Amino acid sequence: MSPYLIYGVIVLIFIFISIATGGSAFQEPTTTTASKFNVMLDQGDVDRVVVYNKSEAEVYLTKKALADKRYEKVSKDMLDRESKGPHYTFEIGNDEIFQTKLEKAVQEGKLKEYNFQMKNNWTDIFLTLLPIIVIVGVWIFIMRRMSGGGAGGGGGQIFNIGKSKARLFDEKTDIKTTFKDVAGLEGAKEEIQEIVEFLKNPEKYTNLGGKIPKGALLVGPPGTGKTLLAKAVAGEAKVPFFSLSGSDFVEMFVGVGASRVRDLFKQAKEKAPAIIFIDEIDAVGRARGKNNFSGSNDERENTLNQLLTEMDGFGTNSHVIVLAATNRADVLDKALMRAGRFDRQIFVDLPDIRERKEIFEVHLAPLKKVENLDTDFLAKQTPGFSGADIANVCNEAALIAARKEKTAVDKQDFLDAVDRIVGGLEKKNKIVTPEEKKAIAIHEAGHATVSWMLEHAAPLVKVTIVPRGQSLGAAWYLPEERLIVRPDQMLDEMCATMGGRAAEFVTFGKISTGALSDLEKVSKQARAMVTIYGLNEKLGNVTYYDSSGQSEYSFSKPYSEETAKVIDEEISELIEGQYQRAIKILEENKDKLNQLADILIDKEVIFKDDLEAIFGKRPFDKNLQEETA
Template sequence: MEQKNNSTNPTDKPNKPAKRMPNIPKRPQKTPKFNIFWVYAAIIIGLIAVNFLFNSDNAQQVSYSTFEKEMLIPGDVQKIISYKADDIVKAEVYIKDAKKEDPKYKKYQNKTGFGNSKGPMVVFNAASPDQLDRLLKESQVNVPAENQIKAEPVSKSNAWAGVFINIILPLLLFAGLWIFMMRRMSGGGGGGGGQIFNIGKSKATLFDKESQVNITFNDVAGLTEAKQEVMEIVDFLKNPKRYTNLGGKIPKGALLVGSPGTGKTLLAKAVAGEAQVPFFSLSGSDFVEMFVGVGASRVRDLFKQAKDKAPCIIFIDEIDAIGRARGKGNMMGGNDERENTLNQLLVEMDGFGTDSGIIIMAATNRADVLDNALLRPGRFDRQIYVDMPDINERKEIFNVHLKPIKLEDNIDINFLAKQTPGFSGADIANLCNEAALIAARKGHESVTKQDFLDAVDRIIGGLEKKNKIITKEEKRAIAFHEAGHATVSWLLPHAHPLIKVTIVPRGQSLGAAWYLPEERSITTTEQILDEMCATMGGRAAEKITFGKISTGALSDLEKVTKQAYAMVSMYGLNDKLGNISYYDSRGQESFTKPYSEATARIIDEEASKIIEEQYARALQILADNQENLGKLAEKLLTSEVIFKEDLEEIFGKRPSDNEGTELLAENVPFENVTPSEVPTLENKDLPNNNNTGVSH
């Protein structure tokens, strides 16, 4: 017998093993992608099933005799609905709500307790509609015809329509509302509510090569100094080596500060159009959300996107929405979310992980409320003040906004610029549009000079109300009131030059005196006192003429009171109090007074003294010129509107014409620019329509 050798011999060839497949990882089987809409569909189907299972179809079948004895004869039936089912007629019986609690009906209710609250109580059969009507009539033979219960025939399709309207349609509306809300919470994307966490993403609008802004610095009129500052930032982004070779660093942030309508946002749009780099634009309120932590999350996401696009510019409009000083007005943690957003913004602007190549621009008209940490060097290095335009800048702004308007040939833009002191760029744009609308309303083929002057009247004074009911006595009081303003301002050397006086009601005023303020950088004590005296001229004229005063000086008193308190407590123009100012430019002492009660008493006494002195001064001036005052008032009653030429005819040339009227290009009879005050005879608080061009 052959013995098998199990020893291993290196010379022997081993048996060839069976071929084995490599260990290839199994490809995971694709599972159906989950969609939240399947959940919605399951909910809808379940609700429909519940409504169908526990609704009217569960009503018990009874015989006609049972129905007649227990329900019809006792008068418990509310209505009967019949419909054809196969070869018979089914009648559904509805019981009155007040009778459903009767113990005899408990046996007809579903054991589950669902379904019969609004549906039929029982169902019985009849051979035909005629037989059903005959049986009901025989059972109610002793009941008056108008009170008999009759069957209401409906088709089966109508029954199904009722089911659809009452059951299916509300469910579909509910499901649609639910889907709409989930899609809104997910930011409008697909996939249901899975993207609800996108609420922490930044809402900044990106302007890049695909979505360039068409506005350039050529579209921004005026703002010469501000444009020079931001143009340097744009130049650095285009030619960085020009600055880095000298060791310089571009400011990390630039804050545009100015009054509303001066062009801060427009300047930022011009930067976006000129820079040719990615530009992120958003508002300070975009960080604010009802959910805790969303603001800080959006700040982080904004800077993450900006780092991916660097070099770029981030522009935050109305930054005071999140940049207010921390720790003020913090009532029980009410400002924690806003402060967390500000803290994250501070860290991103100048923290350990800050990368270069991101420039922050922001705009606000409330720089005084911003946190000090936001304004320090390294964050907003530069504060660029965008002031109200002067006369030359207003001319440039008019040139921009008048381009699309069809003008008459002799329009003088210099004249328009001189007639709009204190107007911002937005005001001038509105003025040009209003003039075009007035010209169209009048049927003009082009916009005339008079249309612009009417537009100034409309914007500042309001709409004319010639149909306003005013008695003769009130109209006479208004005329002398306005004549008093005109007389005193004409005779005082430092008062603003008078342009026009009217007693035609306009807006909330019953009359107004219009002036052309000088464009001053500073105001002297004499100028303020003369303006106060002219303001008190209206009440003084009433006192001298009628021996009594009215409520028509409300806005006059408001104006002079503010001026008097400003002289005493802010500008240091009072001899008794001295060179002291209690003005708080940062607004940090809003709840406390920085002076004692004794000083407060002195301030009140000195302010009252100044006002009464100017009132007595106005009385004396009008007493010396009472005859001319009467002539001016009578002329005003006759024509309702008087101009500079009318005052020259009565009083002669104004002594200060060579000082204050050099702004007037020509003597145009309708040079109405700004109402110095708006007197009224109504005893209510009215807004102060003082010209913003007057220095305070």
């Protein structure tokens, strides 16, 4: 664009402002005093007066007065036109006395009119700043044109698009999270603390000839506390801590990701010793060459290549440690995972019962709860829950207690919160016919009966036929926390899961679609037994599981068509065998099954005590207190 055209546009804008404001935008009124105004008023030179906010008066002179040489300075504006005013301005004292003076002048014919108004300063501010805004806008436009229209170079563009987006935490930043706030995760905390200690006191390690690790990768399921650990490092470390997400490197412009990586490590090296934390590193660290069928240059690969070079290349600095977190370690590039880059892989697993108790105590601290709340009981009721799930339970319990107008959160509120999170919201207004209610009750009673009769099935906690979420009924169990699982344990669990459909068959002689989730669970478990864990006698000790994740990119199955047929047959045989086993158990206890279903229809919710009243004490019950001691 021609600069002359830009200048012309600016001139037109100023002319438009002048016309819109009657020329007043190009003329500032002259400041005067109250005594001089009195002289002008007595001589009849004042046409009208406008008082703003009872403190500032603007004076408009008559045309006759403007022709006088005494007012020559205020008679013309900046464009040498006749000034329309205001010509003078001054601060008034007492507004009531000043108004009385103006009224008297009007009565004597020395003043045409006066007016008191509230002044809105925003218009004046806008008109004052508008020329500056226009000039700055034109300057930015010119600079963008000069930069070639692309922001894809390095870090030197006008808008710093290649600069790192990392947030810096140091001793000046108020980070309240420390290792005390991280419950459980003892092994992960120990390794992370060692890295922090190395940066605080490197001589302790280097005196023995050791070297600082280049990086540590936090791997684990979602919600287990990987990012929380990094926050604790930021709170504990007395060194600069750079935090950002893997997606912060990704940009539509070519070369920006690599530029941001260079800039990030440059900043870290300047402040070394320092820590860099990259959350969700799989956004940029995915294995190269996969799913890239376009054949074109991949910006993400360039970013990863730059990251690999910075972590362990010719110009690297040994006093910059990289922490990263991901729950998808299987998709990361092998070059990123090798020793010398991420020297340590710290697995952050789901908490066990002891760690869940510690996590509960952390999240219960800010809640108003009843005295002597049993945290051991709460930990037992939440098997498989992550730290984020437990935080959600505590928050949900507080909300439930507030909904019930309670002054403190009690044990029942936590149980309701677990039910809400696991099963979904109760839908008591859902229309269920008596026949459907009977079928649901028989189905759930079948689950409860079979699980009660089997040694390795999870002990029952609660059964309900109140619809929750997508399900029409639900049963809650308290599974054992096993590190290894044996075939007889898996078969008992499958049999208990098939108990619902089996109860329908035993009672009504026909089945329904209500067992969909049961069939899905059993099918997955049976397939795992046959194809993953090598627990099938016919197939033998073989697994088709690929922990590296490479099989998802393969176009062929790791077994033949004959083996596929055997797998399908064995899976079907496993499921049907446990289904027939469940039918046999229920036929032997048909009276008790119907009795339990009648109680369910009546109460809608039954507990362990109701089953004990019908079946007697369960002979397989284990004391969980002894297991956790």
